Amino acid sequence: MKANLKNKKKLFAYALPIITGFFLLALLGIALQRYYSDSKKIINLLTAQNVSELAQIFKKIDETCGILSFEHEKNYIDFLTVERFVGSEVGAMNLIHPEKWEGPYLKDNPTIQEKYFIVLDNANGYYIAPGDGVTLANGKIIGTDIILAKDTNLEDLLNDGNDLLFEGKPLVQKFKDKTN
Numbered sequence: 001m002k003a004n005l006k007n008k009k010k011l012f013a014y015a016l017p018i019i020t021g022f023f024l025l026a027l028l029g030i031a032l033q034r035y036y037s038d039s040k041k042i043i044n045l046l047t048a049q050n051v052s053e054l055a056q057i058f059k060k061i062d063e064t065c066g067i068l069s070f071e072h073e074k075n076y077i078d079f080l081t082v083e084r085f086v087g088s089e090v091g092a093m094n095l096i097h098p099e100k101w102e103g104p105y106l107k108d109n110p111t112i113q114e115k116y117f118i119v120l121d122n123a124n125g126y127y128i129a130p131g132d133g134v135t136l137a138n139g140k141i142i143g144t145d146i147i148l149a150k151d152t153n154l155e156d157l158l159n160d161g162n163d164l165l166f167e168g169k170p171l172v173q174k175f176k177d178k179t180n
Contacts, residue, residue: 040137048169066096
């Protein structure tokens with residue numbers, strides 16, 4: 001009987017650390033899964049917030065300076081920190097009244113996943129969007145799975161609700177219609 005009790009104590013002495021170890025590993029797994037899941041959602045929330053703020057800034061610039069055009073189909077937003085410039089062009093943006101520039105509009109140029117946001121020169125107007133290579137919470141990658149180009153029908157993608165909307169917030173936003 002004493003031997004049987006001794007064996008049970010030994011078994012318990014080995015089992016307790018093993019059970020505790022499995023329990024801690026399970027907790028770590030749950031924490032990592034939550035972190036991974038939440039980080040994707042946070043990226044989309046930040047993207048939606050930045051897109052909205054940038055659209056408001058560009059609407060203000062258009063109201064005061066008059067945005068004439070952009071040089072490329074996809075233009076990096078890396079010039080909103082500029083205080084003064086010479087000529088009618090700041091970054092890739094051409095202005096009608098550059099003397100009315102009220103910059104800097106931001107302290108730092110916004111990025112997501114270390115990529116600049118872009119102004120997309122689309123057939124329907126000018127849009128703020130995350131740059132190529134940004135992975136959204138749904139796992140789709142801008143520029144690979146979701147092609148943003150001059151002929152992309154962004155209104156359909158936004159109305160679809162699956163790709164470029166997150167919890168009802170757009171991840172791409174129009175700030176100016178085309179005048180020509």
